[in-house]
Amino acid sequence: MSEKNYCPLHYTMGLIGTKWKPLILFHLLDGGLRSGLLQKKISGISNKMFTQTVRELEKDGLISRKVFAVVPSKVEYKLSERGRSLENILRSLDTWGVEDNPK
Amino acid sequence: MSEKNYCPLHYTMGLIGTKWKPLILFHLLDGGLRSGLLQKKISGISNKMFTQTVRELEKDGLISRKVFAVVPSKVEYKLSERGRSLENILRSLDTWGVEDNPK
DNA sequence: CCGTATCCCTAATGATACTG
């Protein structure tokens, strides 16, 4: 199982290289958001995928999850230190998408 | 079908946000490579996925494909201008993977 | 409000064999 030519890029993509993860992280760059609001910002994501994705991000220590003991229930997500360290990359990816002009 | 809160990051990830694309692009940063050699550098990729992925990268104008009229056949892939413009991002992703220290 | 649990369907991927 030893991966020849293993490269750190592969490791990074294993953490954030999915359809939804970068978007969620990106929308948290400007500060923490409660669950429902964050989900609404991620257009097109299903409830299932949203929950599943934030769980993985939390497990990998890229975001933190804070539960408030109130009714109705309230949950807030925000970037962890580790997640914050991706800020430059996330903004670069976004900027590239702005500047890129196909055709 | 109008995507609310569409963000350019989404567009970028649509181009390179897969398991193999960033790796292939990354291994072409130091210059063009012939098909077999490139594929060998991408550890774990199946023949099918390799061909499929380089086809998509070519279709999106991120790499170019040059066929040599020789026997045995020879094909070389290299980054296009557009692909080259991702260099900083690709290296950042790689560097992040090096510097990141989980736990 | 937030999240889980099912069911179900399609797309993605690997293995293998074959062609120019």
Next chain:
DNA sequence: CAGTATCATTAGGGATACGG
């Protein structure tokens, strides 16, 4: 050497309904 074709398997993802 480079690539295609086929088959079989799995993983991704949506819809819905339910529970704390």
